[in-house]
Amino acid sequence: MSEIKITLPDGSIRQYPKGTTGMQIAQSISEGLARVVLAAKVNGEVWDLSREIHHDADFQLFKWDDKEGKSTFWHSSAHLMAEALEAIYPGIKLGIGPPIENGFYYDIDFGLYNFSTDDFDKVEKKMIELAKTNSEYIRKPISKKEAIAYFTEKQDPYKIDLLKDLEDGKITFYTQGNFTDLCKGPHIPHTGHIKAVKLTATAGAYWRGDEKQKQLTRVYAITFPKKSELDEYLVLLEEAKKRDHRKLGKELELFTFSNKVGQGLPLWLPKGADLRGRLQNFLMQKQKEFGYEQVISPHIGHKQLYITSGHYEKYGADSFQPIHTPAEGEEFLLKPMNCPHHCEIYKSKPHSYKELPIRYAEFGTVYRYEQSGELHGLTRVRGFTQDDAHIFCRPDQVREEFNNVIDIVLYIFKTLKFDNFIAQVSLRDKSDRSKYIGSAENWERAENDIIEATKAKGLPTVVEYGEAAFYGPKLDFMVKDALGRSWQLGTIQVDYNLPERFELEYIGSDNKAHRPVMLHRAPFGSMERFVAVLLEHTAGRFPLWLTPEQYILLPISDKFQEYSEKVFHILKKYDIRGSIDARSEKTGRKIRDAEVQKIPFMLIAGEKEMAEGTVSVRQHGGEDLGAMKVEDFVQLIQKTVIKELQN
RNA sequence: GCCGUUGUAGCUCAGUGGUAGAGCACUUCCUUGGUAAGGAAGAGGUCGUGAGUUCAAUUCUCACCAACGGCUCCA
Structure with missing residues (x-):
């Protein structure tokens, strides 16, 4: 009988009779292994252990611990x-x-x-x-x-x-x-x-x-x-389930929903609005560094605008129905996208090639009639705010602009410790091209732009066919929630089509009109979804720079109320956010409530602290940092925030 | 939109064919207390909405609305 050579993962080679099964190989290694082994990989293919192996093979055994x-x-x-x-x-x-x-x-x-x-x-x-x-x-x-x-x-x-x-x-x-x-x-x-x-x-x-x-x-x-x-x-x-953003959002008083307002229409509570505003400022500042300019557009737009963009034909039937004006019989749509507005802003004056790229940014609230069964907390809603921007550039600038946007997304993800993301390259459906608008040639260019940029950045990437937008391919940044469901957050899209539909132009060095290329991009995706995923990732323990309440002052008794207020006003001067728990409760109780609220610092103020001008600092989770001068606490906060934002 | 489950106080949840209960939260009073729940009293609900069956429905039936888990969709 002839023999076959079996190469194990450690590189060692063993000889077995032809027709040996995976199970027999396992047994020859150890009886204990044979009892728990579940499957084998033979030359890259997962096999039953009972299958006979007739040729030399690379061989690997799988147990429960293996994927x-x-x-x-x-x-x-x-x-x-x-x-x-x-x-x-x-x-x-x-x-x-x-x-x-x-x-x-x-x-x-x-x-x-x-x-x-x-x-x-x-x-x-x-x-x-x-x-x-x-x-x-x-x-x-x-x-x-x-x-x-x-x-x-x-x-x-x-x-x-x-x-x-x-x-x-x-x-x-x-x-x-x-x-x-x-x-x-x-x-x-x-x-x-x-x-x-x-x-x-x-x-x-x-x-x-x-x-x-x-x-x-x-x-x-x-x-x-x-x-x-x-x-x-x-x-x-x-x-x-405890990390579920819907549960935490309620507990931390960040947002709510009301049937009287409508399905999928989130209401941001003061603390949630504060946090969201902080996130927006954070991004706006970064975008300023990258040469973005803020613009503002209204919540409705003429129906013709979306017919021009192609959105109406594609999504009109599934949208909120048009608003009719009483006198003129005009039709307006609730804005489902910001891009047509930004195209019109671009067209408000002629542009020279020297001006490009032009980058218009807007936290634009859009409305889409999502199917009722699809609504889900803050991750899928009918009214949401995109951290949108559109970059109008020359074809030779696409690659660099695309790379810059990737850098912004990575900066945000890194600052907020989203390290488990996947970059999904969303291309056209291979078999059905009828779903897309624009020339094949433009699509090819756009798809190549994305693939090349992604490769150059060395991102963890997966390519999905049929996931492109109807006007262009996308690079989507996917992050998982607490229950393992994947959500699209950041997105970057290359678009050669809208510039044509809106007849956008710039004057080139040849003194002739040229068509710019558009990049659509949203690093957060939407504020709603981003906050939801951030909540689940942090389990509600936001970084100090972002959290609505950075500290809470806990006077030991009423006698220290006045001192607490003095401290509060000092901290306020330094833009440090917090409040005083003035209830006539025992300190243990106040600490417990502050812990439940996940407030990062608890400042205890009693006899000793008042005498020395200090506060006793307890961190969320229980660590006692001891008494420190109020100025030292200010320093602690400022240093921590700077460190968190350093990147 | 489709399939399934659920809907009782601000929150978490018991319970019943004879119009409702707990804990926490809330209000008032007592307590002035040093690192995860001090004590007492009180207030609070058309039992998701509408219809049907019944002498009687929060409870049974149906429809609708909403939430949840998926499917489809996601500019």
Whole structure:
């Protein structure tokens, strides 16, 4: 019998008989490893451990701790759940059941059955019961014809639909216990690895993600190889919920919503408005350094403006309906975008090539009629303020301008410690070009501009086709919230189209009219969404420079009220923000309340402090910095703020 | 917009076919207290809105509205 060479990740090479399985290799390494190993990677492809290896291969084993191990585990769990569901609800039709970031789901057509959260319990029990049988996941290649015959017999239209797109000869079935599914695998060795199961949610999901297709019931679940890991996961979920910006926004009195005002229309409370204003000033100052000029445009604009820009044709039907003037019968739209206004500002006078780039910035509030089901706290609303700006430049300036905008975004992200972002390059749909306006040539140029700039900056990048705006490609900065959902914050877009639609011009050195290029950009994205994500990242403990209340003075008793006010006025002179807790409560109580409010510094003022002109400083979280002169506290704040903003 | 869940005091949540309760917050009084909740009293709700069933609905049914979890969408 011939031998094959297996190269392990550490570079060592071992000889095995041809046809050795991944499991056998694991066993040859150690029995303990063989008990916990879930899948293998053979020449870059994740395989079942039971598959025979017939050629020399680079080889790696995956356990639960590995990303590949988890996804294989959850993929197999999805099959187990399908088996359990079929046992309880005979005749249900199955869609797809993939692993996801935290667990897995299966899309099911329950037919006439009602399935709700009340049924989770019995499904979980059934899954555990089936898992205990230690059923192996058995792989079987099958011809397309046989596969279709199988699912025709089973009357499962969704699997047949899937099979239509698969290539004959590459189709496999997997069977465990009494359940067989169309699946390319791989799977874990047997169901016995699955020890803890939790169904987490149900949701409607259109078949193949298409609104026009039938909506199936998506059942979300997660499984673990140990019961204790499930418990840990549930605790983690609870912790994440505490960081939810909707909860923190209410607790810290930053913003609220009112049904009487309307869905998705946030109301900023004084503290939230203060924080937001501070963020805006922070960005405005940076933008000044980069040569931006502030402009202001009104909240409504003539409908024709948006017809010219192309927005009306694309989004008019899904927007707030036009406002009609009584006398003239004119139509105005609530501003959904700032760019057309800025184009008109550009056109207010002729421009020379020497003036470019011109950078118009505006914290412009825009209104979009988002679908009701899509509204979500502050991250998806119907009225929001973009930290918008439009750069009008010559084609030869695009690259540099683009790089400068990236620098602004990175400066902001760095200052606020957003280190887990992904730069998403959003390009046209490869197959459907009809969704976009503008010439192919302009698109090519714009797409290349973005790809090149991103490469030059060495950003962590992912390319997504079909995610571009209808007028141009984008570079979006994606950041995750407390529950792991990705949100688009900063965005930069190259646009050759609007300048044409608005017939923008500048006079070149050749004394002829030329078309400028436009960059749309918003480093925060929207103030609403940015504050939401910032809240979740900081868990409400904002940096000192940004937080609405930097300190709170806690007089030990009424006797020190006057002294506290004196301190308060000194601090105010230095622009240090805070208040006095003048309630007739004990100090312990005042500290507790200040802790709950996440105020960075608590200044205790009593007999000793009044005599010495000091305050006793306690930091949020409990650290006691001891007594210090008021001037020293001023210094402490100022130095901390400078340090936070240094970058 | 679609599927599912939920809607009781400012907040977090009990509860019932006979028009409601707790804790915290709030108000007043007592207390003047040194690093995470001092004490007492009081006030506060058309039980999301509308309709139906019923002698009687906060409770059961339906519709609508909103929030939440997803799907689709996101200039």
